[in-house]
Amino acid sequence: MFERFYHVNICVSDMDLAIDFYTALGFVVDKDVSPRGADLTSHLGVKCQALRAVILRFPQENSPMIDLVQFIDPPSAAPPYQSLNNVGIARLSFWTENFDHVLGHIKETAIEAFGPDVAYSSPTGEKLRTIIVKDPDGTAVQFVGAAS
Structure with a gap:
C-alpha cells in the first residue's frame, strides 16, 4: 500500500532554536517556506493564517525528512508530552x-x-x-x- 517512509512532523514554538538543535545533530535544511493565507491547514483540522515550515534531511540522498512547523497565526499551542508513557508517538x-x-x-x-x-x-x-x-x-x- 505504501512505498517508503516520507517524513515526521514536529510542531515547534521557535523555529530558529529548533533548526539549531537538529542541524547540530547532522540534519541539513532542505526547504524553508512561510506560507500565508486563509486556508493553509484545513487538512490538519486547524485554522491557520500563517506558518513557517522547514524540511530537514540527513545529507545522504533519499533520507527520511523531518518537517518542522511553527504555527504563527495562531501560534503553536500546548507543550509536548511531559513523560514517555502517553498514547501516541512517544519519541x-x-x-x-x-x-x-x-x-x-x-x-x-x-x-x-x-x-x-x-x-x-x-x-x-x-x-x-x-x-x-x-x-x-x-x-x-x-x-x-x-x-x-
Missing part, C-alpha cells in the same frame, strides 16, 4: 555509529535528558546503548548505538 529514534561522540555532545551542550544513558540488550540480543533527550520544546529524541 524520534536515531541510530548512531559513534554513541560516545553523541553522548559527549549532549553533555557538552547541556541538553536535557529524560534519564541517564543506559546499556541494554535488544529483542534480537544486540548489546546497545541509548539516551533520550529533549529538543528545545521538549519533544523526545532518542539515540541508539552499539555498546562497546
Whole structure:
C-alpha cells in the first residue's frame, strides 16, 4: 500500500532554536517556506493564517525528512508530552555509529535528558546503548548505538 517512509512532523514554538538543535545533530535544511493565507491547514483540522515550515534531511540522498512547523497565526499551542508513557508517538529514534561522540555532545551542550544513558540488550540480543533527550520544546529524541 505504501512505498517508503516520507517524513515526521514536529510542531515547534521557535523555529530558529529548533533548526539549531537538529542541524547540530547532522540534519541539513532542505526547504524553508512561510506560507500565508486563509486556508493553509484545513487538512490538519486547524485554522491557520500563517506558518513557517522547514524540511530537514540527513545529507545522504533519499533520507527520511523531518518537517518542522511553527504555527504563527495562531501560534503553536500546548507543550509536548511531559513523560514517555502517553498514547501516541512517544519519541524520534536515531541510530548512531559513534554513541560516545553523541553522548559527549549532549553533555557538552547541556541538553536535557529524560534519564541517564543506559546499556541494554535488544529483542534480537544486540548489546546497545541509548539516551533520550529533549529538543528545545521538549519533544523526545532518542539515540541508539552499539555498546562497546
